[in-house]
Amino acid sequence: MAEFTTIARPYAKAAFDFAVESNNVDSWLEMITFMGQVASDDAVVSMLKATTAANEAADLMIKIGGEQLNENGQNLMKVMAQNERLLVLPEVSVLFAEFVDAYKQQVDADVISATELNDAQQAELAASLEKRLGRKVKLNVSIDKSLVAGVIVRVEDLLIDGSIRGKLERLGNQLQS
Structure with missing residues (x-):
């Protein structure tokens, strides 16, 4: 939701700036990721919506944390509670992680493979992507046997479809044209 992103961005940016200044980026990432997961739980969302007092909402999140x-x-939980923004913690978590990735010049790559990739194949793929993107790449590998063979790689807005299924679909589209 664009509205949540707009609301969450200042909190994520302030927390990130503080984390960089205090040289605690990794611990802040863990903390905000955890709290984002907590705030996306349906039971917690219900409790936050039912709580009218800011200090009660902050205490709830601090106790859970x-x-x-x-x-x-x-x-941070107290400030967000005072501003009635605890419900955007999941989006704060996502934005904070994006700031960290940009800071560390790294990117996540979702790799979907028809078969399991061994360590050497993953290392080769990561090195190739790092060369192409100019950033450190962290691979998130999953398996989808419906691809027949090959891999699909998604990195931010970039999509590389090297699967047999994708090639067959493109060939079919060209033949219909």
Whole structure:
């Protein structure tokens, strides 16, 4: 939702800037990712919607966060609760992760393969993508036997379809034209 992104961006950016300044980017990423997952739980969403007092909502999130939240993370929950923005925590989590990826000059690549890729194949694919994209690549590999053979790679807006199924579909489209 575009509205949630607009609301979440300032919180994600402020948290990211603070994390960079305090040299705690990785721990903040873990903390915000965890809280984003908590805030996307249906039971938690219901409790947050039912809670009218900001301090009660903040206390709820801080109790759920437990040891995952440091003092600064607790302060973020309090500020978001005061502004009635705790429901956008999942989007804050996504945006924060994007800021971290850009900061570290890394990108996630979703790889769908017809067969399981061994470590050497994954390393070769990652190296090839890193060369093409100019950034460090983290592969998220899954298997889809309906591809017949080959792989599909998705990186942000880039789609590389090297599957037999994709090639057959393109060939069929050309023949119909």
